[in-house]
């Protein structure tokens with residue numbers, strides 16, 4: 001299917017989503033958000049997609065935020081509904097069965113930083129810039145940035161970024177744990193694909209269950225979360241890949257996982 005504001009390509013098990021509104025630095029308007037929502041439903045149901053990569057088109061921006069021109073004249077009710085739509089789409093992204101890597105190629109501001117944070121792993125170009133500049137516009141973040149940012153970098157650093165609206169570069173984002181890795185711009189997609197390939201070489205069910213255990217468990221108290229982990233761990237022993245993975249180790253050969 002053709003999208004107006006997204007590109008979607010499939011490359012050997014990897015689904016690559018490109019936010020594609022370069023004239024507005026890939027700002028997320030309503031139409032883009034609805035298309036992303038639709039595409040995520042398709043990907044969630046497509047077992048041939050093993051890992052997803054999200055990036056922005058052009059040299060300059062990952063996503064420079066929610067579209068300010070569209071928000072300018074919103075009423076309070078419209079603002080709340082816009083926030084709820086974005087929150088729901090990013091929640092769908094965070095809980096996609098497949099691992100999702102953000103390849104942050106440039107500005108990741110406001111809703112763009114929130115989009116990156118809803119991904120499982122963030123790899124940044126050394127030209128990338130991060131920030132939550134909402135307070136410079138008279139608003140708060142609205143796509144769960146006030147919640148995902150402190151969970152990733154801690155309350156103190158999150159509040160500094162939220163209250164000042166300051167932009168930080170990729171090296172600082174790496175230092176505070178907002179990104180996993182920083183690479184030169186020309187190596188960004190190769191680095192994201194290499195990580196995707198490595199993840200794809202592991203037992204697929206085990207990878208998906210790791211994701212579920214982290215996502216579900218982080219919203220529970222520790223006792224419930226470790227109980228959930230025990231169930232997930234037990235479930236692995238019902239898979240062919242557990243038999244294969246352990247047999248391969250004992251036989252000193254490479255495992256050949258089937259995702260069964």
Ligand code: HXC
Pocket residue numbers: 023024025027064065066067068069082083086107109110111112133134137140141142143
């Ligand atoms: C709409 C945007 C935009 C945005 C950039 N553009 N960001 N349009 N919404 N978020 C447009 C510009 O208006 C301009 O259009 C074109 O993209 C190029 O941008 P420039 O500003 O000319 O580029 P530059 O001078 O290099 O500055 C880059 C920038 C700046 C620093 C990233 O564009 C910027 O500050 N953008 C806004 C960042 C921001 O505040 N994001 C948070 C939004 S609030 P024209 O037509 O003039 O060429 C948010 C809330 C999320 O995200 C939660 C909602 C519920």
